[in-house]
Structure formats: C-alpha cells, structure tokens
Amino acid sequence: MPLSRLDGIKLPASADFHVHLRDGDMMQLVTPTIREGGVNTVFVMPNLVPPVTTVSRALEYKSQLEAIEPRVNYLMSLYLHESITPEVIIAAKKAGITGVKSYPAGVTTNSSSGVIDYAAFYPVFAEMERQDMILNLHGECPSSGDITVMSAEERFLPTLLSLHTQFPNLRIILEHLTTAAAISAVQKCGPKVAATITAHHLSIIVDNWAGDPFCFCKPVAKTVEDRDALLRAATSGDPKFFFGSDSAPHPSASKRGGDKIAAGIFTQKYATQLVLDAVEQACANGVLQEEKITVDVLEGFLGKFGRAFYGLEQETKEFVTLRKTGEKIEEILKSEKTDVVPFRKGQTTWSLSWA
Numbered sequence: 001m002p003l004s005r006l007d008g009i010k011l012p013a014s015a016d017f018h019v020h021l022r023d024g025d026m027m028q029l030v031t032p033t034i035r036e037g038g039v040n041t042v043f044v045m046p047n048l049v050p051p052v053t054t055v056s057r058a059l060e061y062k063s064q065l066e067a068i069e070p071r072v073n074y075l076m077s078l079y080l081h082e083s084i085t086p087e088v089i090i091a092a093k094k095a096g097i098t099g100v101k102s103y104p105a106g107v108t109t110n111s112s113s114g115v116i117d118y119a120a121f122y123p124v125f126a127e128m129e130r131q132d133m134i135l136n137l138h139g140e141c142p143s144s145g146d147i148t149v150m151s152a153e154e155r156f157l158p159t160l161l162s163l164h165t166q167f168p169n170l171r172i173i174l175e176h177l178t179t180a181a182a183i184s185a186v187q188k189c190g191p192k193v194a195a196t197i198t199a200h201h202l203s204i205i206v207d208n209w210a211g212d213p214f215c216f217c218k219p220v221a222k223t224v225e226d227r228d229a230l231l232r233a234a235t236s237g238d239p240k241f242f243f244g245s246d247s248a249p250h251p252s253a254s255k256r257g258g259d260k261i262a263a264g265i266f267t268q269k270y271a272t273q274l275v276l277d278a279v280e281q282a283c284a285n286g287v288l289q290e291e292k293i294t295v296d297v298l299e300g301f302l303g304k305f306g307r308a309f310y311g312l313e314q315e316t317k318e319f320v321t322l323r324k325t326g327e328k329i330e331e332i333l334k335s336e337k338t339d340v341v342p343f344r345k346g347q348t349t350w351s352l353s354w355a
C-alpha cells in the first residue's frame, strides 16, 4: 500500500500558518482541536466581525485563545484596512504582532472591509518592510467582467509581482495557492516571497465543490493540473512552499441553508493527517513518486520551512506519531451553542498521537 512504509512515522509538531479560529462559541469549539491535528504553532487570521484592526484587539484575541488552549503558540495578525497607518505598524511590531493580512474587498468571508486599491497602502507596506513584518495576501481579484472564481487567482498575480518589485525586502506570503500559475509566479520571485498550501487544495478539484458545500471555499479548488502542481510543489523540498490549512469553520446551518453558502472548509482537527492522506492518494494515482516522500520532505512542508520563513525557532521538543489504524473522521463537532462539519467527514484518515 502506498506510503505504508511511513506507518508509525514520527515528525516534529506541525506549524499551521493560516488558521481561522473565529471568536465566541466557534472559537471555544475549534481552538481545542488545533493540537488534535498535530499542530503547536498557528498564524491566526484577523477576519472576525468586526475585523481585528488594532493592536489592543489582537492582543486581547491572543489572550482569549491562550485561555482556551495554552499549549499553542499563536502568531497574530492585523486586518489591512484604512485605519492601519505606519504608526500602527510600528506599535504592532513592538507588541509582537507578526503580520498584516490583506483581503481584496468582497472576495470571501468577512472581507467587506478589505482592500480596493493597493497603492493607497504603499506607506504602510514601506513601514512593514522597515519593521520586517509579514504581508499575508489573499490573492484573488474580485469577480467582475471576465474575471470569475476560476481565474481570480491568476489575475491577481501581476499585483503580487508589482508589490514584490516595489518592496523587494518585504516578506510576502501568497496564501492558499490553488493554481500552477501561482506556483510559477512565487518561484520566480526572490526569497522574500513564499506561499502557503492547504490540505484540501492538495486533494480536491472544481468538481468536488460544484454540488458540495463542504468542499466550497475561496479560492475555489481548480483543475486536476493545478492540484497536481500543488502536490509537486508541496513535496518538492522547496522552502518557499509550506503548510497553511486555511481551516475555516462555519456552523453547519450556514453551509446547508439560507440563500448563500458560506465559503470555508474546516480541517483543523485533522490538519496533519489530511496532508498525509492527500500525498498518499497522489502516490496511489501516480502523480507523486512514493520513494520521494521522505521524512525530510514532510517535515519541511509541515513546519520547518514555514518556521524558517517566519523567523521562529525550529521544533525540537514536541513530536507527533502518525499511524494507519483506520481512524474515521468525525461526522460533526458540536457544542451546546454551535457545530461544524469537518472536511471528508466519515472517511478514513491517519491516527495521530503526541509522542
């Protein structure tokens, strides 16, 4: 069986550089699942309602998360917004905030306060470059004219290249890549530009979300060629590509009912396991060669490369062990107040234990 030689593999705790932990009831439900996914370090997205646009709110949010699960290192971000000035950036850096996330206005969940004109933020980017803060980009153009959800990421790539040219020393992460074109663009940039890849985009394509709300997220999964390019990048050993789950929980009612389906796929509880599943499936399909999937390759993608890009210490104390025991993904996670349906519910995945 493909990858069965990795049964029992021990890896340093994963780092997940793109998570949505929400607030209120959903935060209480999903934050305790971070470690179940083998993760001890997360980069937390700021798209709450209202968005996290002040240093004090980011620090308060961090304390709320620490109160729920103190054994996780939470790296915090601000939401790029007209109230973010160079002075806010200086204060954010002093307060230990790691990055600033930019959402193009209106492209996805809670992005209505997002960016319309990047040039308006050049003074902010210049200060971020001086302070060595990270700019995290949701890289999609809003649908309009001939731009659709299928072309939205590719059409954003000139903006990435232009930002990198204007601010060559600014660390930029193009979040949740979904296309072969985005991989090439990131490869062409200098070492200050990197990218995250999710577990779900390593496994699904457009057909999966057309008709299934639990596979619908932004950016949407694209073609087989795109997915296979993502699989190759994630297992290439190139440190520009590392893991960010983009786990984005929504209550099941906002996935199943109402006029609009919420964008977002919940993967947090099985973060590391789902990456192994996707890689295993790709080996079985002949997209990846099993012998190239080494411990180094997995360790690089799941933590080492991202920790290096973010300037964190490498993980030497906490490890996880992955086994094939036929574990089933839960159908639904519930509290008294809310619920969320995991990606690939009911299907088999790897079992993970801390060791």
Ligand code: DOR
Residues within 6 Å of the ligand: 020, 047, 108, 109, 110, 138, 216, 217, 218, 219, 248, 249, 263, 264, 265
């Ligand atoms: O599908 C998505 N869901 N994409 C995003 O960019 C945001 C996320 C969310 O917050 O639900």
Ligand code: ZN
Residues within 6 Å of the ligand: 018, 020, 045, 246, 248
């Ligand atoms: Zn996200």
